[in-house]
Amino acid sequence: MNDVRPAPATPGKGSRYLFMVLLGLVIGAAGTAYLMRMWLGKPDSYDHAVMQLMGTKNGHLNEALRANRCSASDALPALQTMRALANEIEPAFADLRDDARFVQHAGQLRARLDAAIATPPQDCAALKQTAARLKDACEACHRDFGH
DSSP states (O other), X not given: OOOOOOOOOOOOHHHHHHHHHHHHHHHHHHHHHHHHHHHTTOOOSHHHHHHHHHHHXXXXXXXXXXXXXXXXXXXXXXXXXXXXHHTTHHHHOTTTTTOHHHHHHHHXXXXXXXXXXXXXXXXXXXXXXXXXXXXXXXXXXXXXXXX
């Protein structure tokens, strides 16, 4: 007997068209979102990014306090990063960079960070004081400008 097998089914063009339609929808949605963001004038989230990183590094100081890891080598990396980020405060907040109070707040934060780096905390009591001074500087600006 002859064994007759049916020929394998070939995929129809319908699956290719469906794939192309779905791909077009995804690309179209991404392009629309990009254009809407551009047209609405939404700036990049530079200001939010600077504040988010500053908050994260402040959180690292608080974690060090909770973990009783309060030596200078534990605190300095966060303090140095915060100091570098403090240089970005005025550029990140373009609408406020000419406001004298805002510039004063940013300068005060930088001065406190400079002091903390020049004389890094050696124990948890000193780190707690440093963290409190930095928190006060941040809160003063947030109180005045609501960011």
